[in-house]
Amino acid sequence: MKIEEKKAILPPKSNFSEWYNELLLAGEIMDVRYPVKGLYVWFPFGFEVRKRTYAIIRELLDKDHKEAMFPLLIPETEFMKEAEHIKGFENEVYWVTRGGKNELDVKLALRPTSETAIYPMYKVWVRSHADLPIKIYQIVNTFRYETKHTRPLIRLREITSFKEAHTVHATWDEAAKQVDVAVQIYIEFYKRLAIPTIVSKRPQWDKFPGADYTMAVDTLMPDNKTLQIGTAHHLGNNFAKTFDIKYEGMNGEQEYAQQTCYGISERCIAALVSIHGDDRGLVFPPEIAPVQVVVIPVLFGKSEEIIKACREVAERLKDEGFRVALDESDERPGAKYYKWEMKGVPLRVEIGPRDLKNNAATVVRRDSGSKEIVPIDKLAEEIKKRVIDIHKSLLGKARKSMEERIFDCNTLDEVRDKISEGIARIPWCGEQECGLAMEETVGAGILGIPESELGRGYGSCPICKKETTSIAIMSKTY
RNA sequence: GGGGCCGUAGGGUAGAUUGGUCCAUCCUUCAUGCUUGGGGUGCAUGAGACCUGAGUUCAAAUCUCAGCGGCCCCA
Structure with missing residues (x-):
């Protein structure tokens, strides 16, 4: 409840x-x-x-x-x-x-x-x-x-x-x-x-x-x-x-x-x-993140050893050039997780009795939520790897999300249909008169003819019907 | 450009239908203390608000108008 x-x-x-x-x-x-x-x-x-x-x-x-x-x-x-x-x-x-x-x-x-x-x-x-x-x-x-x-x-x-x-x-x-x-x-x-x-x-x-x-x-x-x-x-x-x-x-x-x-x-x-960003808050690529790694001690009763281990880890990571926060505040671990997730910190290192017993730490990724146990003496190099991977995977995910929302259209009806779901590709002869008519009909703007493959294809202009190899993209804009 | 909705503590809200019950509710937050501690610990005590101005009225958070601010829809 x-x-x-x-x-x-x-x-x-x-x-x-x-x-x-x-x-x-x-x-x-x-x-x-x-x-x-x-x-x-x-x-x-x-x-x-x-x-x-x-x-x-x-x-x-x-x-x-x-x-x-x-x-x-x-x-x-x-x-x-x-x-x-x-x-x-x-x-x-x-x-x-x-x-x-x-x-x-x-x-x-x-x-x-x-x-x-x-x-x-x-x-x-x-x-x-x-x-x-x-x-x-x-x-x-x-x-x-x-x-x-x-x-x-x-x-x-x-x-x-x-x-x-x-x-x-x-x-x-x-x-x-x-x-x-x-x-x-x-x-x-x-x-x-x-x-x-x-x-x-x-x-x-x-x-x-x-x-x-x-x-x-x-x-x-x-x-x-x-x-x-x-x-x-x-x-x-x-x-x-x-x-x-x-x-x-x-x-x-x-x-x-x-x-x-x-x-x-x-x-x-x-x-x-x-x-x-996601439902839990900000997500930053490591290069941008004001804090790249947050170290969170998980305390039970007598916890001097854990605090000490966390401080050492935080120091070592700082020496390796990471922007590190050590959260020694009096909150429970769960509350800290939520807080630092909101702030978009790419990596979280948890150290509790369980980890310390194995001379390890739990490393959690903000972008994927994945949790892995990493030996403390390998922490710096493992984090380096993940920093690179997080950037790659954020870019990959963002690209995929965009590509999935680009739609090939042949008629303005299709464009009007798809425009609320993303970007519409449609052949365009390039003439201003046709372009303005297209914008008018669809109720959205022509961004232009993309430089990339996106802008090339084959079809006929929906207004003048002239054949063209240029594809325009249309979308709702801010 | 056109239309609609809204403005109450730091954040989210109740109170408006029918003006008086309101020195304004609840959650969260914040402060202090104890407690707790592997995904928002619990308890106690305390702090904090009616957007601004004018009007109607014996009486305005509540009604009217204007300003400022916010949100949504359509072109």
Whole structure:
């Protein structure tokens, strides 16, 4: 009776929306109770997850980029220079209009993205072909006045963790190559998070305002909607013209620069938490987990020996480079198991009288729940093996889960039927007119034609009936 | 863009139909003590709440309006 009354802390993951909201609180990722719509607070634990996640982005970018930082405030005069860009953002810009009691002569925008903050400086910095390429990124907050339902980590009024890179090149082709490089970096990044991705070129009507084209990285969430978790834009010389970014070529002529920009936000953490988490809480790949191994003493009466053994084990594992927590608190073991499972700790080491008698420990995996007895002197190497295996198996599981929810369709009726279960593949001739008609009919978006095998096939466009070898993917999106 | 529901301790809730029984219920949490200890130990004592503002009324957690905030559905 008592046991039945113990309710799970979280709603089941199948009830995704509720599960997600409560997990963020119970798992201490974000506090959603800040009293302004669309703004949320990072708990210290969540912030550590963020820190480790962004350390990976930095590691990948730092090979070939420089990190810098530009101002939050953008003068209206700069912000309003690029017509398409304005059109894309003007409805969601916050404006600073006063300083103290004085009206400002030139209003200041809170950056919704930083092109117009960075490019006036690029105009100054770029003089000669020898200055190129420039590859700079920053990790900053940005503001967008969202009017729809906001959601922590996914749709925010303050994006707290926007990694945006801005590159400048001499030629269009070189910039195009950089877009490819960016996409490869993102794919690699998401592999490290054990998150499967699909890369596609966004349809023209869905590209970044002011870009020649946009490449996007999407993943599939547990509620069968896709989440855009990275984009890379080829800006051509559109911004170079409006911001007058020119370089002197080998032959002395002035040329407009070619630019790209690419970004990732805290949506990467939304995906991380959502894709790996389960009914018991968070599940982290070991590289991200703030605590990788928790040591739990199982005490009976006189327990000095057990405590001592646990301390020794914890120390030894720390020396081996693991992030270790030793839970000596006064709770019962079961309560500790639940607590650390919620926190997503990949491995739990239990040591009780039974284990100690055999000079062993019980090792439990968070991802699979498997329990194994391991001799204490082999603990470090056994844990090393499992750390690698946990990452592999998380990625494998996530990939399988996504692949199982991709459906081949030949008609729009089929798409409409399947779209609530995941991603639909459907032949598309590539024409805008047909694409918009398809979106209209289905009530879902075209993500694009995937770069991978997913985007290739054979069939006829459901609107114009023209034969095509291109397959588009459609889904409900966030 | 359109529609609906909701706001009571840190979290989850009862109280609203019919305004007064409410210095507000229960579970959880937190604090202290004892107890217990291989999947949420039990007991005792204690702490903690009616979103904001205006209105109706002798009287508002309860009714009305507005603001703020949250959730859900449709396009």
